[in-house]
Amino acid sequence: MSIPTPKPGLVIRYSFLWSSEHDQGAIEGVKDRPCAIVVAVPQGDDGHVRTIVAPITHSPPADPATSLEIPAAVCRGLGLDGARHWIRFDELNRFTWPGYDLRPRPEGSYDYGMLPRALFEKLRDGIIEARKAQRGRVVSRDE
Template identity: 70%
Template sequence: MSIPVPRPGLVIRYGFLWSSESDRGLMEGRKDRPCAIVVAAPRDERGHVRTIVAPITHSPPADSFASLEIPAAICRALELDEGRHWVRLDELNRFVWPGYDLRPRADGRYEYGMLPRGLFEQIKRGILEVQQKRKGRIVGRDE
């Protein structure tokens, strides 16, 4: 399968590196997970795209301000596995698309699908609020 064009709202499979893992000197995340692209901006004239993703996790949030639950119907439409899912708003990875950590799913596709516009707007607002309060971490993956 081909690598998709990165666009905000697209959910991809990605080897996400948590800030706590980065702080311990790790270069690779422990596992691949769905992540929502929140920024996909042209970086230079060669067509490189600066990409920022937010992880999707089963772990209930310790701080409800830092996460947003994805409704079950949207999880089913994206073909996410069973259980509840949250988008973390305080943990982000930044990389140049497609980077080294984009991973194929079992069916060979790299993407799960698009988030509905309303949910994506909530995620975007939440990330901005977290960043303004300086409570978010962005891990650069190709620096």
């Protein structure tokens, strides 16, 4: 299966590195998980794309202002399990596409599909608000 073209709203399988893991010296995430691409900007003529992803997790947020619950119908459409899922606003990874941490799903594809536009816009707005409030971290995976 080929690697997809990165675009905002695409949900990929990725080895996400939480800031707490990074602070403890980890250089790779403990688990592969679905993550939503929030930024995909071409960098020069070499085909590299600066990419930022937000993790999707089963863990309910300690602070509701840091996450967005994904509706069950959207989870089903993406092929996620039947549990509740949240997209985090306050934890992001930045890397050059495709990077070393993009992972294939068991059936071979690298992506789950696209978030609905309205949900992506809520994600984007939540990230902007979190950044304004100086909540959260962006972990660079290219270092």
